[in-house]
Amino acid sequence: MAVFLDGKETSAKISEELKSQVAALKAKGIQPTLALILTGTDQYSIRYVNIKAKRAEEIGIATKIHHLEKTTQLELTSLITILGADPTIHGILVQLPLHEGLNEQEVISTIPLVKDVDGLSQFTMGKLLMGEDCYFPAGVAAIFEMLKRYSIDEREKHWVICGMSNIVGKPLAACLSNRKTIVTFLQKDDPRITEYTKQADILVTELFKKHAINIDGVKNGVVVIDFGNNYEGKKVYGDIDTEGVSHIASAITPVPGGIGPLLITMLLSNTVKAASY
Amino acid sequence: MAVFLDGKETSAKISEELKSQVAALKAKGIQPTLALILTGTDQYSIRYVNIKAKRAEEIGIATKIHHLEKTTQLELTSLITILGADPTIHGILVQLPLHEGLNEQEVISTIPLVKDVDGLSQFTMGKLLMGEDCYFPAGVAAIFEMLKRYSIDEREKHWVICGMSNIVGKPLAACLSNRKTIVTFLQKDDPRITEYTKQADILVTELFKKHAINIDGVKNGVVVIDFGNNYEGKKVYGDIDTEGVSHIASAITPVPGGIGPLLITMLLSNTVKAASY
Numbered sequence: 001m002a003v004f005l006d007g008k009e010t011s012a013k014i015s016e017e018l019k020s021q022v023a024a025l026k027a028k029g030i031q032p033t034l035a036l037i038l039t040g041t042d043q044y045s046i047r048y049v050n051i052k053a054k055r056a057e058e059i060g061i062a063t064k065i066h067h068l069e070k071t072t073q074l075e076l077t078s079l080i081t082i083l084g085a086d087p088t089i090h091g092i093l094v095q096l097p098l099h100e101g102l103n104e105q106e107v108i109s110t111i112p113l114v115k116d117v118d119g120l121s122q123f124t125m126g127k128l129l130m131g132e133d134c135y136f137p138a139g140v141a142a143i144f145e146m147l148k149r150y151s152i153d154e155r156e157k158h159w160v161i162c163g164m165s166n167i168v169g170k171p172l173a174a175c176l177s178n179r180k181t182i183v184t185f186l187q188k189d190d191p192r193i194t195e196y197t198k199q200a201d202i203l204v205t206e207l208f209k210k211h212a213i214n215i216d217g218v219k220n221g222v223v224v225i226d227f228g229n230n231y232e233g234k235k236v237y238g239d240i241d242t243e244g245v246s247h248i249a250s251a252i253t254p255v256p257g258g259i260g261p262l263l264i265t266m267l268l269s270n271t272v273k274a275a276s277y
Numbered sequence: 278m279a280v281f282l283d284g285k286e287t288s289a290k291i292s293e294e295l296k297s298q299v300a301a302l303k304a305k306g307i308q309p310t311l312a313l314i315l316t317g318t319d320q321y322s323i324r325y326v327n328i329k330a331k332r333a334e335e336i337g338i339a340t341k342i343h344h345l346e347k348t349t350q351l352e353l354t355s356l357i358t359i360l361g362a363d364p365t366i367h368g369i370l371v372q373l374p375l376h377e378g379l380n381e382q383e384v385i386s387t388i389p390l391v392k393d394v395d396g397l398s399q400f401t402m403g404k405l406l407m408g409e410d411c412y413f414p415a416g417v418a419a420i421f422e423m424l425k426r427y428s429i430d431e432r433e434k435h436w437v438i439c440g441m442s443n444i445v446g447k448p449l450a451a452c453l454s455n456r457k458t459i460v461t462f463l464q465k466d467d468p469r470i471t472e473y474t475k476q477a478d479i480l481v482t483e484l485f486k487k488h489a490i491n492i493d494g495v496k497n498g499v500v501v502i503d504f505g506n507n508y509e510g511k512k513v514y515g516d517i518d519t520e521g522v523s524h525i526a527s528a529i530t531p532v533p534g535g536i537g538p539l540l541i542t543m544l545l546s547n548t549v550k551a552a553s554y
Contacts, residue, residue, distance in 0.1 A: 122403030129402045164454045177441045184461040
């Protein structure tokens with residue numbers, strides 16, 4: 001029977017550690033500060049940015065929300081440039097997607113590497129791929145942190161990544177390309193997914209499809225990280241049939257309560273690191 | 278019996294096309310120009326830069342070689358900054374490895390995206406991974422060009438990449454993460470390589486080991502791209518036992534004369550593109 005990788009408990013532990021680190025920084029006169037930039041009026045984005053700010057404040061990180069309901073490319077990139085040069089700001093997060101008409105590529109490319117605590121700029125991605133020092137995107141950091149906390153050895157394993165999003169699959173593959181691992185990746189709509197998931201020692205899914213993979217799609221002892229977040233009314237399901245797969249997996253992240261709760265925590269961890277330099 | 282993918286012939290064809298494109302640019306008053314920066318006194322690097330310059334001149338690209346036998350980080354990055362701002366320079370190539378004491382990461386990160394015709398800066402790598410427009414590194418461009426010229430369909434295939442160097446394996450995987458493909462990659466010293474090469478529809482190797490893979494390590498109909506360049510005296514061998522594998526492969530790049538001859542050509546192709554904007 002699989003160990004359930006508990007994201008809530010793990011997140012709570014890490015948050016306590018971060019709280020101490022922030023207190024230590026404050027004692028040295030450093031107030032870790034995160035700037036959150038939000039464009040448009042999408043209610044989900046507004047709510048999510050507010051949750052990020054609240055979670056940051058809870059561990060002692062100060063936040064500055066810049067909500068630009070209507071903005072231009074120039075205003076937005078100018079704001080990032082100003083925040084980039086401001087020594088009291090340690091991290092800059094731009095909530096994606098941007099509102100219509102703004103060029104996401106250009107905007108995120110203006111975030112300076114040392115403040116890219118969201119880890120999603122092209123420069124950060126390039127450094128991830130080259131194996132150079134940079135902030136890991138929250139999803140990637142969350143995976144490694146979870147494995148570490150549960151003492152799951154990730155080396156010399158065959159990872160299978162299903163779904164190549166800009167925020168999880170791609171940076172994860174980039175990162176693993178520098179490690180002693182074997183990696184197979186597929187697009188989320190590939191019809192042959194289960195042929196490959198069966199090979200996985202560590203399986204990471206972001207398929208946007210409830211219970212797309214069941215016990216027939218995995219091998220004994222697999223470690224499963226499920227980024228699925230599939231709503232049916234108010235109930236949320238993973239990409240994996242957690243209950244079924246848990247009979248043969250060695251470890252699995254439940255949905256809800258698995259990898260999800262770690263995401264904001266890892267953003268905050270990056271911010272604390274950024275303030276520590 | 279496999280088709281031999283002829284790099285010399287393909288390179289000659291592309292060079293002819295580039296010659297016409299350069300002539301057309303010159304007729305519009307644009308002289309495509311490539312700056313080549315060389316540090317140290319390594320004879321192999323000096324020779325290779327000179328060959329690149331000669332090949333460029335042959336198709337009408339002007340070259341400026343900056344040979345800094347002894348230099349500092351500051352002098353080198355200042356030179357790149359000046360060349361980056363010079364409108365008569367279309368491409369900047371920094372020959373790697375740099376001489377001892379110079380920080381390669383920092384140096385290549387100063388090459389502006391629009392002049393990074395070698396495609397190896399972190400910003401270019403990040404854009405490759407995100408599927409954004411940029412110059413492909415020569416090795417990656419050479420693979421896609423070779424497949425295109427021989428009408429080999431690369432979509433919905435299972436690619437297996439053996440060896441994750443900064444110049445071939447990593448950018449290739451990054452690039453493929455945006456396409457409808459399945460990709461498996463492994464480090465060059467992974468003991469389980471042949472378990473995975475047998476799955477490949479398209480096999481790319483950079484193993485630095487003569488005939489590391491023979492007929493038992495591939496499946497029927499495989500397309501093989503061999504970046505091996507293993508010298509025994511004056512004779513060069515690929516990573517693949519070309520003769521043996523050719524009995525069941527559908528296509529294979531010989532060594533010598535396969536993918537190698539395309540590398541400089543793709544650099545020149547990027548330079549001509551850079552001059553065309």
